[in-house]
Amino acid sequence: MHVRRLLNRSISWTGYELGKVPDHPGRDYLEDIRHLIGIPSLVFDVGANEGQSVTEFMSAFPHTQIHSFEPFSEAFQSLEKTAAPFPGVRVNRMALGAKRGQADLFFNSNSVTNSLLPTAREAAGFSDQAEAMQTQGSVAVPVTTLDDYCKEQRISRIDLLKIDTQGFELRVLQGGDAMLATKQVRSIFLELNLVSLYEGQSRPGETVDFLFDHGYRLVGLYHSHYQNSRFIKWCDGLFIAE
Numbered sequence: 001m002h003v004r005r006l007l008n009r010s011i012s013w014t015g016y017e018l019g020k021v022p023d024h025p026g027r028d029y030l031e032d033i034r035h036l037i038g039i040p041s042l043v044f045d046v047g048a049n050e051g052q053s054v055t056e057f058m059s060a061f062p063h064t065q066i067h068s069f070e071p072f073s074e075a076f077q078s079l080e081k082t083a084a085p086f087p088g089v090r091v092n093r094m095a096l097g098a099k100r101g102q103a104d105l106f107f108n109s110n111s112v113t114n115s116l117l118p119t120a121r122e123a124a125g126f127s128d129q130a131e132a133m134q135t136q137g138s139v140a141v142p143v144t145t146l147d148d149y150c151k152e153q154r155i156s157r158i159d160l161l162k163i164d165t166q167g168f169e170l171r172v173l174q175g176g177d178a179m180l181a182t183k184q185v186r187s188i189f190l191e192l193n194l195v196s197l198y199e200g201q202s203r204p205g206e207t208v209d210f211l212f213d214h215g216y217r218l219v220g221l222y223h224s225h226y227q228n229s230r231f232i233k234w235c236d237g238l239f240i241a242e
Helices: 002-014 029-037 052-060 073-083 121-125 146-152 169-174 177-181 204-213
Strands: 042-046 065-069 089-092 101-108 135-144 158-163 185-193 216-227 231-241
Touching: 029 052, 029 158, 029 185, 029 216, 029 231, 042 052, 052 065, 052 073, 065 073, 073 089, 146 177, 158 169, 169 177, 169 185, 169 204, 185 204, 204 216
Parallel strands: 042 065, 042 158, 065 089, 158 185
Antiparallel strands: 101 135, 185 231, 216 231
């Protein structure tokens, strides 16, 4: 404290003083998760693609257990290779949705834009690489729900639920209604689309309202992508159970 007073006195002529930087969620979601809920023991990676998030999570939380979900066969093969060095990662070649069954997965030129929803006509106008969203075809894939999967695997708590399903996020949440209603999911990190990229995509307000009704609050926004430096096209949001 004595050193602090001396430093404050020496810089007081500038009009500034030393102070504690307040906690401010929204800069680094992994650090925010660590600060808000601690190191997660179990992570669900829904829409894992080729394992980009697996690499990120394992780097930040080396002892975390991860259940990854990716229905597209080519991306799943890459996911398996990415996950192979990590014994705590379980990969599932399936999608999560609002109900069990099968659904058509629309696969595009770039697999990160694949979705269980068809690409919207106006999507090209919002994408920096319009060709990435050009649909190449569709394939039927298995779908289960978050609630059913957790029941079958006897999972009673998820520390972090990450969802990146290209407009399908609300359906994934709806399939986990029971887990969310009882706060068995501690935090949720998902993509919010603010422009029309997919037909029938969930609107940000609908997703936020659903989570609000289940007792989750938005604590930070991350990875914002802008249209002509004017408005946000999409971003990620971190929600924490009250």
